[in-house]
Amino acid sequence: MPFKNTPAALASALAARGYESATPVQTAVMAEEADGRDLLVSARTGSGKTVAFGIAMARTLLDETGKLPPPGAPLALVIAPTRELAQQVGKELEWLYGLAGARIVTCVGGMEPRKEARALNAGCHIVVGTPGRLCDHLGRKQLNLSNLKAVVLDEADEMLDLGFRDELETLLKAMPEDRRTLLFSATIAREIASLAKRYQRDALRINTQTDSAPHSDISYQVLLADQGDMAGAIVNVLRLIEAPSAIVFCHTREAVRQLQSILTERGFSSVAISGDLGQNERSRAIESLRNGQARVCVATDVAARGIDIPELGLVIHASLPSNPATLLHRSGRTGRAGRKGTCVLLVPPGRRRLAERLMEAAKIEAEWGGAPTPEKIASADAERLLAAPALNAEVSEAPETQELISKLTENRSAEQLAAALIGLWRASLPKASNVRVISPGSIKKMPRERTRDEGPRERGPQEEGSWFRLSVGREDRADPKWLVPMLCRLGNIKKQDIGAIRIQGDHTLVEIAKSKAESFKECASATDPDEISIEPASAPAGGGRKSGGGGGFRNKPAGGGFRGKPSGDGYRGKAAGEGGFRSKSSGDGDDRRPAYKDKKKSGGSFKGSSDRKRKKN
Structure with missing residues (x-):
């Protein structure tokens, strides 16, 4: 009996869903040492965490008969970082607690708040929601946490990453001090440990990840x-x-x-x-x-x-x-x-x-x-066609089918019928694209980053270049960190095609490799007047700020339009609009708090403008 320590109502629901064995995290929360205690659990995604915390809080919520009391103020609260996850958790708990008579209310951004408020006022047992929407209901006195016996923080690391610390602390402070706190996270970083220390009591640490390796499946x-x-x-x-x-x-x-x-x-x-x-x-x-x-x-x-x-x-x-x-x-x-x-x-x-x-x-x-x-792809299609179950299916004895078979085979050869089948099969499939195949062995690996002690590497085109004048300069806070990716995008060139950059007061002079100058001129001439103007120029006599060009800048790749600010994210990896789909929007902005407080200027470049996230809970 894999769920032997689980209340009968939940065990029956699990059996009906075809659960034959418990996952490691589910087994850990059913252990006797975990009964009634606060839990700090780290488990990888896809490990059955929703069922695990549903089982973990069952004995706290259910009475001796294995049932729940009449609905009223919620007995349990589950907080999740995103709308989709909250709704999914709500559906999972509905079937898991269905036989126990649970009434579950889900509160997420994007849904009608009045409908949620009516459901809360009508009484429930478990509330599942995102931090912002739950705080809204709490502030309007529509969410009563006075009877709460258990709270679950699901994907706690993600909620902190999205900037929901203030909302989480608001909710936790509004709960009874004797409630159970179950904290589930993929990783237990310093912030998670700090949160657990402040709001948990004698928590049992459960780690079902033997290492940080990814899924073996x-x-x-x-x-x-x-x-x-x-x-x-x-x-x-x-x-x-x-x-x-x-x-x-x-x-x-x-x-x-x-x-x-x-x-x-x-x-x-x-x-x-x-x-x-x-x-x-x-x-x-x-x-x-x-x-x-x-x-x-x-x-x-x-x-x-x-x-x-x-x-x-x-x-x-x-x-x-x-x-x-x-x-x-x-x-x-x-x-x-x-x-x-x-x-x-x-x-x-x-x-x-x-x-x-x-x-x-x-x-x-x-x-x-x-x-x-x-x-x-054609070879894989052929294998799939030959393995199609329909080719080995028994021939129907239905009169209309037999009549059609006779008509098809009467004046046609087996080759003709096979060719027709192949043609119909291929016509139903999306057409493959012709792309340049790049073998990993055909390109050199990128060199490692150099240290300051090693000095700068040689940058820019290894040939005499043509010069162009940009309509932005030091007054516009021009900086190679965003000029280089912007030039690559507007002029359809690469970093190594860019040579010296001389930033003047109201304009900037840029050197472009002669082999790319003509195509750069044509592409750059298509820019909008309200973005930036780029026109040919004569070589500078000297002066101004000089910076190396392409082939060496550790900068942020531009992902969108130019308005005097960089619009890329930069990885340590983020690249907005990467994958061939350019965009002026560099974030998703769902259920997120701003990652900054004020727009800051540093060294002539704008920080944070591409990381804006709007919370829509």
């Missing part, structure tokens, strides 16, 4: 592809790996819109999830993936936490994750509950070293290669 691939081939590479990966459902992660909302449109045009049944969609739209998108109506979901990182789609077999990173934790949480959408999954990272050659550092930090071993070719 997920296989990782890193594919090199040119920036301009990113959309085609994504199409080819989706065609080669025909998972029942897949998620493609992008950094920005605009990139999500563009890619979802491309996939739809190519014949993929796809949906999108990002912060600018209403909650009902996002819920419908997730449901369409679960019921098989859609196969591909294009999403920002709002979908990286907690979303559980059983048949999700493929995760594609169209843009590099900002850090190892984001990589693991994105990838953790697949390979859940013992199922196998595949994770694919698409990396431009120029960001290979960054991808290597990211994989090394996440302790992931990946297979490196190039984007799938149409020939490889």
Whole structure:
């Protein structure tokens, strides 16, 4: 009996759902030493944490008969970082506590607050919500925490990362001191430990992760592809790996819109999830993936936490994750509950070293290669066709079927029928893209970063360059940190094509390699007048601020439009608009607090303008 210490109502619900064995985290919370105590639990994503904390707080909430008292002020509160995760947790607890007669209310941003308030006033047993919306109800005296017996902080590390510390402390201070506090987190960082120390009493530490290694059920691939081939590479990966459902992660909302449109045009049944969609739209998108109506979901990182789609077999990173934790949480959408999954990272050659550092930090071993070719996809299609169950199905004896078979075979050869079958099969499939295949061995690895003691490396084009005049200068706080990526974007060039940069009071002179000067001039002439003007200029006589150009700046890549401020994020990895989908929006902005207080100026560059997040709880 895997759930022998679980109340009968919950054990029956688990059996009805087909739970035959408990996961390590579920086993740990059912141990006698965990009964009635505060818990500090670290467990990786997809390990069954929702059922675990549902079981853990059961004995605290249920009476001797295994039932709940009449609904009133909530007995338990579950706090989750995102709307989707909160709604998913609410649904899980509904079936888990269904036989115990639980009434559960979910409170999240994007939903009608009056409806939630009516449900709270009508009485309930468990409330699940996001921090901002719960604080709103608490402030309006619609959420009564006086009878609370247990609180669960789910994905606590993510809530702190999103800046919800103030809301969490407001909620925790409003609760009875004798309640149980169950804190679940993927990692127990210093901030998590500090929070636990302040609000937990004699907490039992449970760690079901023997190390920080990623899921063993997920296989990782890193594919090199040119920036301009990113959309085609994504199409080819989706065609080669025909998972029942897949998620493609992008950094920005605009990139999500563009890619979802491309996939739809190519014949993929796809949906999108990002912060600018209403909650009902996002819920419908997730449901369409679960019921098989859609196969591909294009999403920002709002979908990286907690979303559980059983048949999700493929995760594609169209843009590099900002850090190892984001990589693991994105990838953790697949390979859940013992199922196998595949994770694919698409990396431009120029960001290979960054991808290597990211994989090394996440302790992931990946297979490196190039984007799938149409020939490889055609070979995989042939294997799938030959293995199709329909080819081995028994022939129907129905008269109409037999009549049609006779008509088809009467004047046609087996070769003709086979060719027709192949043609119909191929016509139903999205067409593969022709992309340049980049073998990992065909490019040199990026050199390691040099220390200050080693001095600066040689930068810029190794040839005489042509000069151009930019309409921004020192007065506009011009700085190579954002000038270089902006020039690459507007002029369709690379860093190594940029030579010296001389910043004057009201303008800047930039040296461009002669081999790229003409194409740079044509591309730059298409810029909007209200952005920046770029025109040919004569070589400067000297003076002004001189900086090295491309091929060596450790800067933030531009992800969007230019208004005198940088718009990229920078990784240590973030690259806004990466993956070939440029965008003026550099964040998702869902259920998030601002990561800064004031816009700060430092060294002529603006800090924080690309990291703005708006909380929409």
